[in-house]
Amino acid sequence: MEPARTSDWRMRLLFFFVVLLMGELTPAAYSNLTSDFYNVSCPTMEAIIEEVAKAKFKAVGSIVTATTLRLYFHDCIIRGCDASVLISSTPDNKAERDAEENLSLGGDALDMVFKAKAAVEMQCPGVVSCADILAVATRDLVAMVGGPRWNVTKGRRDGRISLAADAERGLPGADFHVDQLTKTFTDHNLSRTDMIALSGAHSLGFTHCDQIYGRLYNFSGKPGLTDPSINTTFAKTLKQQCPQNASSSDPSIVIALDPSTPFLFDNAYYQNLREGRGCLTSDQTLFNDKRTRNSVITFSQNQTAFFRAFVAAIGKMGNIGVLTGTQGEIRKDCATINSN
Ligand code: HEM
Ligand SMILES: *[C@@H]1O[C@H](CO)[C@@H](O)[C@H](O)[C@H]1NC(C)=O
Ligand SMILES: *[C@@H]1O[C@H](CO)[C@@H](O)[C@H](O)[C@H]1NC(C)=O
Ligand SMILES: *[C@@H]1O[C@H](CO)[C@@H](O)[C@H](O)[C@H]1NC(C)=O
Ligand SMILES: *[C@@H]1O[C@H](CO)[C@@H](O)[C@H](O)[C@H]1NC(C)=O
Ligand SMILES: *[C@@H]1O[C@H](CO)[C@@H](O)[C@H](O)[C@H]1NC(C)=O
Ligand SMILES: *[C@@H]1O[C@H](CO)[C@@H](O)[C@H](O)[C@H]1NC(C)=O
Ligand SMILES: *[C@@H]1O[C@H](CO)[C@@H](O)[C@H](O)[C@H]1NC(C)=O
Ligand SMILES: *[C@@H]1O[C@H](CO)[C@@H](O)[C@H](O)[C@H]1NC(C)=O
Ligand SMILES: CC(=O)N[C@H]1CO[C@H](CO)[C@@H](O)[C@@H]1O
Numbered sequence: 001m002e003p004a005r006t007s008d009w010r011m012r013l014l015f016f017f018v019v020l021l022m023g024e025l026t027p028a029a030y031s032n033l034t035s036d037f038y039n040v041s042c043p044t045m046e047a048i049i050e051e052v053a054k055a056k057f058k059a060v061g062s063i064v065t066a067t068t069l070r071l072y073f074h075d076c077i078i079r080g081c082d083a084s085v086l087i088s089s090t091p092d093n094k095a096e097r098d099a100e101e102n103l104s105l106g107g108d109a110l111d112m113v114f115k116a117k118a119a120v121e122m123q124c125p126g127v128v129s130c131a132d133i134l135a136v137a138t139r140d141l142v143a144m145v146g147g148p149r150w151n152v153t154k155g156r157r158d159g160r161i162s163l164a165a166d167a168e169r170g171l172p173g174a175d176f177h178v179d180q181l182t183k184t185f186t187d188h189n190l191s192r193t194d195m196i197a198l199s200g201a202h203s204l205g206f207t208h209c210d211q212i213y214g215r216l217y218n219f220s221g222k223p224g225l226t227d228p229s230i231n232t233t234f235a236k237t238l239k240q241q242c243p244q245n246a247s248s249s250d251p252s253i254v255i256a257l258d259p260s261t262p263f264l265f266d267n268a269y270y271q272n273l274r275e276g277r278g279c280l281t282s283d284q285t286l287f288n289d290k291r292t293r294n295s296v297i298t299f300s301q302n303q304t305a306f307f308r309a310f311v312a313a314i315g316k317m318g319n320i321g322v323l324t325g326t327q328g329e330i331r332k333d334c335a336t337i338n339s340n
Contacts, residue, residue, distance in 0.1 A: 032324040033153035037132075042124035046136055046152075052116040053140045060108050062263040065141040066205030067106025068113075072138040073201065073317070075131070077188065078170045080321020082159030083130035085167075086113060086334045094164040110335075112137060117334045130334035131156035135318050145204065147265030148307035150315060157328035160337045174211040174280040178289040181282055188320045194313035196286055196295045200306055203269040204262065206254035207279055209242035215281055217244050229288050231276030234259065238279075255279060270300035 038045045056064045075085040078096055085096050097110075113134055120128045132154045143149040172184040178192075185195040215227040216239055226235055241255055256262035257279045258269045269283075273296050278284030286292045299306035329338050 031153060031319045031322070033155045033319060033322060035151050035153050037154035038124075038128060041127045042120065044123055045120055045128050045132075048119045048123060049116045049133055049136045050140045052119050053112060053137045054144070056108065056112040056115070057141060057144050062145045062204060063106065064108040064112055065145050065265070067109035068134070068138050068141050069201050069204065071106070071109045071113075072134050073198070074167065074171065075134060076317050076320045077172075077184070078166050079159055079161065080323065081131050081135060081156055081318055082321070082323050082328060083134060083156075083331065083334060084159040084162040086110065086130055086134070087162035087337060088335045089164075093162070096162045096164055096167040114334055121332075126330055126332065128330070129156050129158045129328075130331050131158055131322070133334070138314075142265055145263065145265045148311050150311040152318065153315075155322075155324050157323040157325075158331040158334075159323060159328050172282060174207070174282055175214060176282045177285045178292055181285070188317075190313060190316055190320075192292065193295055193309060194316060196292050197299070197306065197309035197313045198317065199283065199286060200267070200269050200299065200310055202257040202279070202283055203265050203267070205257050206262070207257055208251060208255065209246070209253055211280060212238060212242060212255065213244075216242060227281070227284070229276055229284050234275075234277045257283070267299050267303040267306045270296050270306065274300055 053064075053068075071085055072081075074096070075081055075083060078084065087096070089097075113130065116133050116137055117128075117130055120133065132152075135154070135156065136152050139150055139152050170184075172181055176184070181195055181199075182192045185191070185198075190198075215230060216235065217224065217226070219225040219227045230238070237259075238255065241253060258272060259277055259279070260268040260272055270287075272278060273284060273287040276284065276287075278287065287296045295309075299309070332338055
């Protein structure tokens, strides 16, 4: 009996290590990314990135947080978190970031990522992906404006394809309602609750008049009609900011997505939705629709609950379609696919 038990014990141990190697015991079982991916190859990468992000934040303020967070979302939702959003167009190829929908994919965010990449390359050339740099910098910048801090798993590789047409197809529209919004996220295995929590990113940043004209002056395609779910006082303010028949593409007019605290990452966004002070149709619908209203109410009353849900959701978002192992490449210059 003794040998049998020993081999049983050995089998269990072997099984344990196989399971361990497969990553099944890590909390994020759906992912091949790890927190300590660069511990040996570039242990200072997080510190370097944080320093560059801090310097940019000091220079331009929370605008870099908003634009970086949006850039990260657009990167992950289109072709996975592979830094394809950073690639510049070439004469032969119109890249993601030059799609119509990229409005205000900010120069500050791009500049910050390129600087962080240059700084990291000085320490550990050819090791750290642009996709991981964007993931880490987003985390750092959100924490700088009062948001939660989370651990970033790493090991993403950079993609070699970036197509404007993908962004035109795959990004959610400002006029989306709950069904379309939910589908955008469930297509990537993110739940409706994840969608509601991630929409809280609109606690920061700005939009432009062309995204809200329809709600203000042509609700449901009826000329002259205003969306009745907009708070009447707020509708007056928005109409002053975005007068009817004005040039719809004036990029200098910016409208805060969170009219209460546009420079702070907090739950005021959800409190505003309860008062009809959501900016985009895709924001206000989260309170208007019975299926999402309870989460809006919870998040509006309990910032801890919002932060927890946001951290869980952005962790999942950071795993969308990642390239790992020998897939993709480590780009040398974040704006350009390696030539080899
Ligand atoms: C739920 C569906 C979403 C829709 C329909 C949507 C749509 C938009 C639109 C139309 C803008 C304004 C663009 C402009 O006028 O320049 C915007 C801005 C922004 N979005 Fe979203 N978004 C969504 C989800 C997200 C998510 C998941 C994140 C991040 C996790 C995010 C982060 C941001 C940020 C931070 C801004 C402000 C950018 C700035 O100030 O430059 N959005 N979004
Ligand atoms: C993790 O990597 C292995 C080996 O490259 C691959 O077979 C598997 O599909 C990956 N898992 C996920 C969730 O990407
Ligand atoms: C990687 O580094 C972090 C931070 O220094 C540390 O907490 C962690 O234990 C390290 N992991 C390994 C496997 O060395
Ligand atoms: C993040 O990772 C650090 C070090 O690995 C660990 O001490 C900490 O508890 C983690 N925090 C969360 C929220 O998981
Ligand atoms: C979503 O999850 C299911 C089941 O866990 C898995 O089979 C599928 O590949 C995932 N899809 C994506 C896009 O990650
Ligand atoms: C109002 O919306 C309808 C339906 O979407 C559209 O056909 C029409 O052109 C819009 N009118 C204006 C003035 O934008
Ligand atoms: C805007 O244009 C429409 C159609 O051209 C016109 O009926 C309306 O009176 C104009 N509104 C203002 C405020 O000028
Ligand atoms: C409209 O917004 C104001 C704050 O600007 C708020 O006091 C009021 O309660 C809101 N009205 C409704 C119906 O929610
Ligand atoms: C707020 O949410 C957190 C996290 O879900 C929960 O632990 C806490 O009990 C909630 N607080 C209140 C007052 O409901
Ligand atoms: C439609 C639009 O605003 N496109 C912009 C996308 O981003 C680039 C910069 O990366 C701008 O040059 C485009 O004008």
